[in-house]
Amino acid sequence: MKIGLIGLGNMGVGIGGSLLRDGHSLTVYNRSKDKADALLAQGARWADTPRELAQGQDAVLTMVADDAALLAVTRGDNGLLAGLGAGAVHVSLSTVSPALVEQLAQEHAAQGKALVASPVFGRPDAAAAAKLFVVASGKPEHITAVRPALECIGQKLFEIGDQPQQAALVKLIGNFLISCVIEGLGEGAALAEKAGVAPEKLIEVLTGSIFAAPVYQVYGALIANAGYLNPGFALPLGQKDNRLVLQAAEGLNVPLPFASIVRDRFVRANAQGLAGADWSAIASLSRQDAGLPD
Template structure:
């Protein structure tokens, strides 16, 4: 297939490599061209704008930072929609708002093209290894059309619905549940510590019994080792996804009391100087509340 890819951050670069490896033709665009060099060396082409990139592609994949970036590369005079063929499909992999996905879906419908929302679970190392999990939603014909691309970048593809915004919400729920794991572990670790039980010991018990999932292993380690000080996924991004899930839930009239508690943690983290830390740093606030020094 002829594939365009916009957004060469740490996730996008890994995805791009796997598209090339799967034998597809690839054209890339990024705000700064330097990031593209290794891909161009492997045979990718460069385009000077989203619009120029989109022309002639079967599929255009976007992996950009947030709602604003996705809107900017999709709409407007130089946006991908202006260049996209009517029978082509836009694969949006960013974690963005339900509302934006719904509005882009409408724009594609008017244009005659398709939108598949396909947010991913996994960090940059998984992207590089082609081991992402992909949750896709869109018209079945559109998903079928880009299935080879989705399969090239992920180890597993979940088809969650025929409206693109459904995948956006599933992704937001996933991130919401990760934030719940972080908060729960933070509270539990603080109690363990004040009881004289090493938090590492608590994590060993948890992950050695019925909590034996990567989400507990990864975040249990970040919390107990202080690893949260280095931003794998920065706290403001966690705060943003929390905001997005609360907005989506409000649009559907669904109260999320746990998300509200987590929201207060993120806002406090921003106020107390944790903007440069990982989102798991909210666990340090539970320690602080318990009178433990950070």
Template sequence: MIMVSKHDSQDGNVESAASAPATVGVVGAGRMGAAFAGNLIEDGLSVVVFDRNRACAEAAVRGNAVATDDWAALAACDVIISMVPDDDAAKEVAAHLSTVLAKGAVHISMSTISPDAAGALFDLHREHGQGYVSAPVLGNPDLAKARRLYVLAAGEDATLARCMPLLERLGQRVFLLGEQPGLANAFKLAGNVLTAATMQSMGEVLAFLRKAGIDQKAAFDVLTESLFDGKVHKAYGGKIVDERYSPPGMTVPLAVKDLRLALSHAEKVGAPMPVASVVRDRLVAVSARGWDALDWSALGKLAAFSAGL
């Protein structure tokens, strides 16, 4: 059963700072990690921000928060949140954390990684007497800053219960998906497949309507104000119409990685995903055009290019 915890960020903090861990570490000070750190600092928590690039860590802190590029500086943290690009980075983070954190500390990985990698991280931390939770998110850095993310969480019940006051500070809803951490990661990959497929479809349809002589802004308005009024249609369709591909919420190479992970796990569990295969190839084609630095909604740019626009 999927359980849901709701939190309206506009109502303020979920609980007092005293209900959260005494010291929280954030590993990875990219746009998402920096947003997490900023919100936790705003809540008055004691925060340590780690990034290999110390300048990135320093840019993410203010007040009494600590910036570091030294793993040992995280030793006093009760809970660590990590947000890194892929399986290899997540495994490297866990390897360091497992040796510096105390027994009973918890590592919350909010990265988009494979279910198998999540299982490996859980096993590693368990060997060291530590907890592990997978909590990837649906949403972009702007939503992270506004605490409007959807958090997909999985892990042992007691560990999840301990982490809930923290997770509820970071998003508007927390979905509890079970005790196996990899379940949250499988769901995150599924969400990215559906988002990418929607962007591909929107790009194709908007290009078709432009070629047919219909203004694409008018086409977008009709589509999103009738049957196709979903958040993905509006947000990413708007990027396609306005050609707002930079700065990226997620770059094309990360999107290719996510589709690859989804297809690999789909093969493992015996679930054909033909549409996902096509969209993965389209993302590879976006990359081949030299558009790696763009947002993954550049699928719409490729559709327009393919239509001769």
């Protein structure tokens, strides 16, 4: 396939590498061109604007930080929508609000163009290894058109509906649940440590028995080893996703009490100077609450 990729952060670079290894033709764009160096060295081409990038592509993938960033690369004279050709599909891999995705889907359709929302689960190492879990929603024929790209970047593709905003909501729900796991593990680890049980031993028991799932293994290890100072997924992005899931829930009149608790943990983490840490750093607040030494 001829693919354009916009957004070359930790996730985007890994995704781009997977596409190139699979033999796809890749053109890239990012606000900072130096982040494209690794992919350009592997054979990717550079475009100066999202519009230029979109021209002549079968699909344009966007992996950007938030709603504002997605709007910035999609709309306007130099936006990807202006360059997207007939039959091409815009695939939004980003974790953004369902409301924005619904709005963009309408704008695409009004111009006779296609949007598929396909956010992914997995950290940068999974993106680099093509081991993401990919969630897609949109018109079936549009998903079929981009299936080779989606299957290339992940280990499993889930098709969940014909409305792009549905996948956006599922991704937010998934991240909400991960944040609850992080908070629970942080509280449990603090309790164990206060009682003289090494946190790494607690995590070994949990992940080696009834909680032998990737999310517990990955975040349990980060919490036990205080590995959250090396951000794979920055705390402000986790806070943004928490805010978006609460907004979506309020719009549908669905209470999310745990999301509200986690919201306060993100706020406190920022107040404690942890904005540059991984989002799992909210677990460190439980140690502070327990009076454990730094």
